[in-house]
Amino acid sequence: MELDSLREAFDRVVEKRALSSTKVQEAIDQIVTEIEQAISRMQMMNTDYMGSCDHSSIMAELKAKLNEMVPLNQLEGCQKELNAALSKYLKLLEKSFNPDISKAYRNVDFEACTINNIIANHFYRQGLFDLGDSFVHECGESDGTYLKLPFQEMYGILEAMQARNLEPALSWASKNHDQLMQNSSMLELKLHQLQFVEILTKESRDEAFKYARTHFAPFVSLYQAEIQRLMACLLWADRLDKSPYAEFMSSTHWDKLAEELIHQFCSILGQSSDSPLNVAISAGFQGLPTLLKLTTVMAAKKQEWQAMKQLPVPIDIGPEFQYHSVFVCPVLREQSSDENPPMLMPCGHAVSKQSIMKLSKSSSRPFKCPYCPSEAVASQCKQLRF
Amino acid sequence: MEMAIDTPSPSPSSASPAPSAAAGRQTRAAESVRLEHQLVRVPLEALRATARTNHRLAEKEIAAVLSSASAAPGDNGAAAAVDHLTSLVSRLHGLKRKMEEGARAEELQVQRCRARLDRLAAASAGDDGEWEDMRLKRILVDYMLRMSYYDTAAKLAETSGIQDLVDIDVFLDAKRVIDSLQNKEIAPALAWCAENKSRLKKSKSKLEFLLRLQEFVELVRAKNSLQAIAYGRKYLAPWASTHMKELQRVFATLVFRSTTNCVPYKVLFELNQWDSLVDQFKQEFYKLYGMTLEPLLNIYLQAGLTALKTPFCFEGNCPKEDPLSLDGFRKLAEPLPFSKQHHSKLVCHITKELMDTENPPLVLPNGYVYSTKALDEMAKKNEGKITCPRTGEVYNYTELVKAYIS
Numbered sequence: 001m002e003l004d005s006l007r008e009a010f011d012r013v014v015e016k017r018a019l020s021s022t023k024v025q026e027a028i029d030q031i032v033t034e035i036e037q038a039i040s041r042m043q044m045m046n047t048d049y050m051g052s053c054d055h056s057s058i059m060a061e062l063k064a065k066l067n068e069m070v071p072l073n074q075l076e077g078c079q080k081e082l083n084a085a086l087s088k089y090l091k092l093l094e095k096s097f098n099p100d101i102s103k104a105y106r107n108v109d110f111e112a113c114t115i116n117n118i119i120a121n122h123f124y125r126q127g128l129f130d131l132g133d134s135f136v137h138e139c140g141e142s143d144g145t146y147l148k149l150p151f152q153e154m155y156g157i158l159e160a161m162q163a164r165n166l167e168p169a170l171s172w173a174s175k176n177h178d179q180l181m182q183n184s185s186m187l188e189l190k191l192h193q194l195q196f197v198e199i200l201t202k203e204s205r206d207e208a209f210k211y212a213r214t215h216f217a218p219f220v221s222l223y224q225a226e227i228q229r230l231m232a233c234l235l236w237a238d239r240l241d242k243s244p245y246a247e248f249m250s251s252t253h254w255d256k257l258a259e260e261l262i263h264q265f266c267s268i269l270g271q272s273s274d275s276p277l278n279v280a281i282s283a284g285f286q287g288l289p290t291l292l293k294l295t296t297v298m299a300a301k302k303q304e305w306q307a308m309k310q311l312p313v314p315i316d317i318g319p320e321f322q323y324h325s326v327f328v329c330p331v332l333r334e335q336s337s338d339e340n341p342p343m344l345m346p347c348g349h350a351v352s353k354q355s356i357m358k359l360s361k362s363s364s365r366p367f368k369c370p371y372c373p374s375e376a377v378a379s380q381c382k383q384l385r386f
Numbered sequence: 387m388e389m390a391i392d393t394p395s396p397s398p399s400s401a402s403p404a405p406s407a408a409a410g411r412q413t414r415a416a417e418s419v420r421l422e423h424q425l426v427r428v429p430l431e432a433l434r435a436t437a438r439t440n441h442r443l444a445e446k447e448i449a450a451v452l453s454s455a456s457a458a459p460g461d462n463g464a465a466a467a468v469d470h471l472t473s474l475v476s477r478l479h480g481l482k483r484k485m486e487e488g489a490r491a492e493e494l495q496v497q498r499c500r501a502r503l504d505r506l507a508a509a510s511a512g513d514d515g516e517w518e519d520m521r522l523k524r525i526l527v528d529y530m531l532r533m534s535y536y537d538t539a540a541k542l543a544e545t546s547g548i549q550d551l552v553d554i555d556v557f558l559d560a561k562r563v564i565d566s567l568q569n570k571e572i573a574p575a576l577a578w579c580a581e582n583k584s585r586l587k588k589s590k591s592k593l594e595f596l597l598r599l600q601e602f603v604e605l606v607r608a609k610n611s612l613q614a615i616a617y618g619r620k621y622l623a624p625w626a627s628t629h630m631k632e633l634q635r636v637f638a639t640l641v642f643r644s645t646t647n648c649v650p651y652k653v654l655f656e657l658n659q660w661d662s663l664v665d666q667f668k669q670e671f672y673k674l675y676g677m678t679l680e681p682l683l684n685i686y687l688q689a690g691l692t693a694l695k696t697p698f699c700f701e702g703n704c705p706k707e708d709p710l711s712l713d714g715f716r717k718l719a720e721p722l723p724f725s726k727q728h729h730s731k732l733v734c735h736i737t738k739e740l741m742d743t744e745n746p747p748l749v750l751p752n753g754y755v756y757s758t759k760a761l762d763e764m765a766k767k768n769e770g771k772i773t774c775p776r777t778g779e780v781y782n783y784t785e786l787v788k789a790y791i792s
Contacts (some may be wrong), residue, residue, distance in 0.1 A: 055464035063456040097423035108721035138535040276709035286691030288418035323708035324698035
C-alpha cells in the first residue's frame with residue numbers, strides 16, 4: 001500500500017479546499033466593499049447636492065463593476081480544481097484498496113438475533129459490562145447475558161488482584177482445587193506463593209512461616225522443589241531483595257498469574273480465553289482477500305459461487321486458526337475421512353487407506369512406497385489417529 | 387478442481403516453514419489493510435458533500451445579490467437605493483458567517499480523513515494486538531449504526547476513543563430520514579433526494595420514484611382522487627418512460643381503492659411498504675457514501691467462518707478455542723461452504739500446536755499421533771514412560787516411531 005502517495009493526493013485536496021474557501025470569502029468581501037463604496041458615495045451626494053438625479057448613475061457604475069469582477073466565474077474555477085483533486089484522490093483509493101469487499105458475500109439468512117447474542121457475549125467476556133447492558137437493551141435480545149455473571153466474578157477477582165488483594169483469587173482457586181489439579185495448573189500454589197512473599201516482606205517471618213505450613217502442605221508431594229526454594233526465602237526474610245530469591249518479588253509474577261487465572265477461569269467455565277468473535281473476525285480479515293480473488297476467478301469461469309459446498313482452493317490463514325488435524329493423502333490429494341483413514345507404512349511415510357489398496361492391487365502383494373525405495377505390505381500398515 | 391490461486395507447487399519433502407510463516411503473516415497483514423476501503427472513503431464522501439453544499443449556497447446567494455444589485459429600483463430616490471444596498475450588505479455578512487461555519491465543518495472532515503490515513507499507517511508499524519482490537523471495535527460500531535443501536539454505538543466509540551474512525555455523524559444524518567419514513571413522512575426523504583440529485587441520477591436510483599408512488603398511494607388512501615391525479619401528473623409522469631409498468635399499476639389503485647382485496651393492488655396499501663422504503667433508502671445511502679451494502683461485521687464473519695469451517699468442527703470433541711464449537715457460530719456457518727486443504731495440517735492433541743519439521747509427529751504403537759515436543763516432555767517427567775491421553779495405554783519412549791507427513 002502506497003500510503004505516501006495517498007497522503008500526497010489528499011494534501012492536494014486539502015490545499016484546493018482551503019483555496020476555494022478563501023476565494024469565497026474574498027469574493028464576498030469584494031462585493032461588500034464595492035456596495036459599501038456605492039452607499040457612501042450616495043450618502044455624500046445626499047449632503048452635497050440636494051437632488052437625487054445622480055444616484056442612478058452610481059448604481060449603474062456599481063453594476064458595471066460587479067459585472068467586471070465576475071465573482072461567480074472565479075468560484076466556479078476553484079470548485080473545478082477542488083473537484084479534480086477529489087476525483088484524482090478517489091481514483092487512487094479505488095486502486096489502492098479493494099473497492100467492493102462484499103463480492104464474496106453469500107446472500108444467506110444471517111440472523112440478526114444470533115449475531116446480537118454473539119456481540120452481547122463478546123462485550124461481557126471482555127469485561128465491558130456497561131456496553132453489554134446497553135447493547136442488550138437496545139437490541140432487545142436477552143439470550144446473550146448468560147456469560148455476564150461468571151465474567152463479573154472473574155473481573156472482580158482480577159480487579160482485587162490489581163489492588164494487591166489475593167483473597168478472592170485464593171477463595172476461587174480453593175473452590176476449584178480439584179479441577180485445577182486435573183488441568184495440572186500450578187495456579188493455586190502460585191497464588192499462595194505471592195501471598196507468602198507479601199507476608200514475608202510486609203509482615204513477619206513467623207507469620208510467613210505459619211502461612212507456609214498451612215497452605216503449602218497439600219502441594220508438597222507434587223511440587224517439592226518449588227516449595228523448597230520458597231522455604232529458603234525465610235532465611236532472607238528482611239533482605240529478600242538482595243537474596244538469590246529476589247525474583248520472587250518481581251511484579252511480573254502478578255501479571256503472569258492474572259493471565260493464568262483468566263485462562264483457567266475460562267477453561268473451567270468451558271469457554272476459550274480468546275473471544276470467539278475476535279477469533280472469527282481476525283480469521284475473516286486474513287481469509288477475505290483470497291475469497292475475493294476466488295470469486296473473481298470463478299465469475300470469469302462462470303462458476304457458481306453462491307451454492308458451492310466446498311471451496312476449490314485453500315485459504316491462507318495463520319496457523320493460530322488451525323484447530324483440527326487435517327490429513328490430505330499426498331497420492332489421492334483428498335482429505336481423509338472415516339472411510340478412508342490415514343495409514344502409516346513401515347518406512348514412516350503416510351498415505352490414505354485407498355491409496356494403499358490401489359498400490360497393493362487390493363492384495364497382500366508387496367508394493368513400493370511412493371516416496372522412498374522401501375517396500376511394504378498392506379497388512380503392515382497402521383491406521384493413524386491425530 | 388485446481389486453480390491458480392495461492393497454490394504452492396506440491397512437494398512431498400516438506401519445506402522448512404519457519405521463514406515463510408513470518409513472510410506469510412506480513413503479506414496477510416498487508417492484504418487485509420487493502421480491505422479498509424470504507425474507512426477512508428466515507429469521510430471523503432462526507433467532505434465532498436459538505437464542500438458541495440457550501441459551494442452551492444455561496445453561488446446561489448452571490449448570484450441573488452448580484453442580480454438584485456443590478457435590478458435596483460432606479461426612481462425611488464437615493465434613500466431607497468441606500469436602504470436596498472444596505473440590506474444586500476447585511477445579507478452578504480450573513481452569507482460570510484455561514485461560509486465560515488461551513489469551512490469549519492469541512493476542516494473537521496479533513497481532520498477525520500487524515501486520522502483514517504494515520505490509522506492505516508499504524509497497521510503496518512506497531513502493535514498487532516492493539517490494531518486488531520480497534521479494528522473489531524470499529525466494525526462493531528459500524529454494525530450497531532446500521533442496526534440503529536445508536537446509543538451503544540456512541541458509547542463504544544467514546545470509551546475506546548475512536549470517534550474519528552467511525553461515521554456516527556453520517557449515520558445520524560441518515561437517521562433523520564429513517565425516523566421520518568418510519569413516521570410515514572416523505573418530505574425529509576425527498577429533500578435528501580434533491581440534495582443528492584445528480585449522483586442518484588447517475589446511479590439510476592429510483593428511490594425518488596418510489597417515494598412519489600407512496601405519496602400517491604397515500605392520497606388514494608385518503609380518497610383524494612383529484613389531488614392524486616394532479617400529483618401523479620406533476621411528479622410521476624416524468625418517470626413514465628422508464629417505469630411504465632409500475633406507474634400503471636399504481637394509477638389503477640384509483641379504481642380499486644384502499645379496501646381492495648385484489649392482491650397486486652392490495653400490497654400497495656400495506657403498511658410494510660414503508661419498511662421497504664426505509665430499506666431502499668438505506669441501500670441508496672450506503673451506495674452514496676461508498677459503504678458496503680451489508681454490515682462489515684457480517685462480511686468478515688462470513689469470510690472467517692468459511693475459512694474456519696471444516697467437517698471436524700461439528701464433531702463432539704471440537705476444541706472450545708474454535709468459534710465453531712459454539713451453537714451460534716455453527717448456525718451462522720451452516721449455509722457457508724467448507725474450507726479446503728491441499729496439504730496436511732496436523733495439530734497436536736496435547737499442546738494444540740502445529741506439527742511440522744521443527745516439531746514432527748510421533749506415532750505410538752496404538753496408532754495415536756502426538757507432537758515430539760509433548761511426548762519428550764512427558765517422557766522426561768515420567769522416566770521414559772508415555773501414557774496415551776486418549777486410551778490410557780502406557781508405552782516406552784523407545785517404542786515411538788516418527789511419521790513423515792507430506
